[in-house]
Amino acid sequence: MFDDNDFVCRHMQLTKADIIKVIREKDITSFEDLQDETDVATVCGSCVADIEEILEDEIAKREM
Numbered sequence: 001m002f003d004d005n006d007f008v009c010r011h012m013q014l015t016k017a018d019i020i021k022v023i024r025e026k027d028i029t030s031f032e033d034l035q036d037e038t039d040v041a042t043v044c045g046s047c048v049a050d051i052e053e054i055l056e057d058e059i060a061k062r063e064m
Helices: 016-025 031-038 048-062
Strands: 007-009
Touching: 007 016, 007 048, 016 031, 016 048, 031 048
Parallel strands: none
Antiparallel strands: none
16 A cells, blocks of 8 residues: 555645545545545546545544
């Protein structure tokens, strides 16, 4: 997977850490909400699967 400082969405210049920060601070629960906050995966979409995996991992951590 990605290290925290690796770019996940190169078009929006968002790292894994950036994405996790938004998910946690905004209590994001859906991919669409994450897109609304960050514009992630709105250019080419090649990062969609990786973003979804990061989001799912963060949601699972909340439920523990």
